[in-house]
């Protein structure tokens with residue numbers, strides 16, 4: 003009697019971008035059951051900034067990975083890796099890319115987690131949307147085998163969009179996948195992906211991966227490096243890295259940074275940190291909330307901070323602005339200052 | 354006394370997406386089919402993300418309410 007062929011199962015790394023979406027579709031078309039896995043490192047762009055800033059109110063506040071999963075009709079498992087990821091970011095074996103993005107270590111880590119998941123859930127192989135030569139660090143021809151080897155994914159790791167450019171994997175050799183129906187994309191061009199998207203009828207999709215990670219963002223990287231540079235240790239908590247995404251940051255001294263909210267949404271969000279940070283708020287005029295990261299070593303430093311906060315209040319042209327300073331224990335003191343003129347804001351303060 | 358259907362609550366206030374979804378996912382994994390859980394969050398993104406997560410996984414959103422900047426979503430679990 004002919005034995006009934008069991009349906010093979012693949013777990014796909016879903017970033018929310020087009021490439022992983024295409025990779026899943028290619029594999030689904032070969033009759034494979036696919037489920038998605040998405041890792042939350044704390045540095046994902048979507049969510050946070052949109053949630054905080056009212057300015058982004060009109061943008062659809064959706065999680066791209068969930069949206070992609072829904073379009074593909076697959077389950078998505080979102081895994082909180084914030085704590086485990088710290089070691090990847092702080093001590094990347096392969097170093098950083100252009101900013102503070104440890105892409106090669108990051109990718110290896112994610113595939114390794116997927117391998118672990120695969121064994122726990124009895125799945126057969128892993129797929130990613132990686133394309134040979136697409137990204138300067140993690141998706142080079144030389145680095146793709148490193149990810150496969152160091153993650154333990156080895157020949158269970160299939161890159162459907164570039165499979166024909168790479169050695170055959172176990173699912174191809176075993177005939178679970180037809181190599182001829184996988185692709186041979188390579189290089190930085192996005193044209194083949196766009197064409198395949200059209201073929202699959204995908205009209206809406208998020209920007210390529212990388213655009214969705216704060217670690218590749220230059221201004222975010224500068225803020226993170228400033229934090230590392232001015233603290234006794236590079237260790238961080240989730241709150242620290244969220245704080246770097248909001249407000250204007252002024253480094254007044256190695257021991258003192260102030261964060262001034264840019265608009266109502268940020269101010270509201272920052273209110274929630276008033277029991278963790280000393281805060282400054284204008285009382286005579288409407289204006290932004292300020293959180294003090296560090297401490298004032300002199301009245302001069304305190305007055306500089308007050309004048310800056312006054313500058314970003316509606317009283318910026320008034321001769322005097324009254325402000326309150328709230329300590330973490332809730333006690334408050336009142337102060338009056340002349341708002342700082344624009345030309346007095348030192349360039350080196352701005353991070 | 355057996356717990357009432359809506360006794361399970363998840364406080365996801367002040368968490369930013371996707372954390373409310375992750376916490377919901379982890380809480381739901383511990384519940385049985387037919388049980389209900391009410392998730393309270395403040396990130397407006399949850400209005401889209403939690404229902405989307407439920408659709409993907411076959412759970413049913415029984416209600417979504419909003420008051421005082423809080424979003425209250427009740428889900429009935431279906432692990433089938």
Ligand code: SF4
Pocket residue numbers: 103104105106108109140211212215216217218
């Ligand atoms: S862009 Fe960010 S999430 Fe993507 S591999 Fe690099 S570090 Fe990891």
